[in-house]
Amino acid sequence: MPNEKGGAIKLDFTKYSKPADGKLYKVGDTESIVVAHGLFGSKTNWRSIARRMAEQFGVDVYTVDLRNHGDSGHADSMTYMDHARDLENFLNDQDLTQNVALIGHSMGGKAVQTLALDLADLPSSNNPITSLISVDMTPARGALSPEFANYLQAMIDIDAARCTSNKEADEMLQKWESDPGIRAFLLTNLTQNPVERNIKSFRIPVRKMQDLLPSLGDFPFDPPGTDKSGKGQVDGQQRSSRSWDGHTLFIKGERSKYINRHNIPICDAFFPNAQHASLDTGHWVQAEKPLEFAELVKNFLLRKPLQGIE
Template sequence: MLLRRAALESVVAQKQLQFIPSLFGRNFRTSQHCCLQGATAEVGEGHKPVALDYEFYEAPRSGGSHSANTDAVVLCHGLFGSKQNWRSLGKAISQKTGVKVYALDLRNHGTSPHVDSMSYLGMATDLGKFFKDHSIRNATLIGHSMGGKAVQSFALSPTLPQDALSHLVSVDMSPARGPLSNEFAQYIEGMIEIEEAKCTSRHQADEILQRYEQELGIRQFLLTNLVRAPGANYWTFRIPVKLIKRHLDEIGDFPYDSEAIHGTRPVRTWSGRALFVKGAKSKYINRKNRPLCDAFFRNARHVELDTGHWVQAEDPKSFIKELVNFIETSPS
């Protein structure tokens, strides 16, 4: 039920974002760097980094404020999402902070390369490559849901450059381990059936997906990844659904142990400034796993907004207000 609500919220919330132009001006320098339909990376192991596609936003400098505490903002989406989820907010964040903003497609999502792994160690190496390739320093790194675990893994990496991050923000995601809902496997099966049927219309694809999911909102969310196959008259998914099926367990995992966990994985902590933004109607961050957030991230703050799982999309104004306050407040 939690996944069901989150998916429904995502569709409604993304539509709401279309109606917040007052948050930012129109004269943005926007660029998109991507390959077509997602490329297959020639990699032999899941931890080898891939080059992530992205959109770049930079508000015009017209005497406005520029954050003294961060030099860039990097945004990461959740499972089945893409850089497009952050487009409106990315522009708003750039205007409010006066810094450049990068919205990424994580591996196997959007138009980023496909690689046979969904491990968070792999995602962390991708982020490391992106930071290096774009000479990013002193950045605020933000991730929602699956992206939240990806950015936490990057911050905890033993190879993290000392000057890479100024702030870390995880939106409604803790570092806790746990299995994904069985619904994810059902959705993947439906998406695979759509690909194998070589549907010639989106309506035909939706009819197939109805056998796996009755809620229209969830189907609409999943079908945002449906694109016309290059040079063909049928539809396919831009995400590698069969590959993701093989790695669903990795998405519920986390690569490190904290001092509160007596396991076999490396014990890591990060003492930089971290913010966990919880949706009050969501259970992804709860009283049981919140101590894990504080164990891994010694300088963590917590805020709660009156939303479900899609915090930044359901209440973008409050989210940006909390984000800017977090960035601009000097460390105590």
């Protein structure tokens, strides 16, 4: 993958087209959905549910690979403002200029929140985003769980071992992660080495990402009313206070710690029209309950009442 120093990265994507006959229902005013995956994920993680949403919702669904992930380019920076600029560039390239719903899981959730806030000052007639769905992720700041650094170290070890099969890599990964489902997810990043075809290597820049991980615990904006004394800077500029009053949904995995009573008020400060709902899952909400997830998204886009977090 190309190594880019600065500027927006052109994101690789898959488009799932709406049915040609327009059958079933149209989800309100939504014309297209753009989906951003989480850390160590890719657009392929959303393949089944994206196809389902396109067919059942009657809209085009785009799944993207964020920078340093999947088939998109590599870069030396991976802040949420970087992700937001990449996503805005993608919307422009695809001529998605109105009635776009953004869905983001985990890291992708913070990425789409950042884009919505960054474009919040645009008049509604010029703002492409009308709906925002963040899956098990809030705009709160905090250090990443140590497990993510452990996963990266495991990938670096696997790269150094020059494994020749996924089975061999999985055996090494068991030292770091006992859950076979999580190991399988991480190993979706393992591919044939482009030079030595008999060797497996990771498509994500694992060594570079060790230095980039800390930025993923940050968030580039402050909620309205924040005391700015002692606040840091983002991309060389003082953090600004932002809010977005668009149609917003936070979906919590009930067995996940990422959305909780401590950070829900932060969600509501940034997104005053936010709704909250939950499903009986861990962190990978859409993978664990795909049918229920799609139904929840549909009802939200149709502006139907939702069952909130208990």
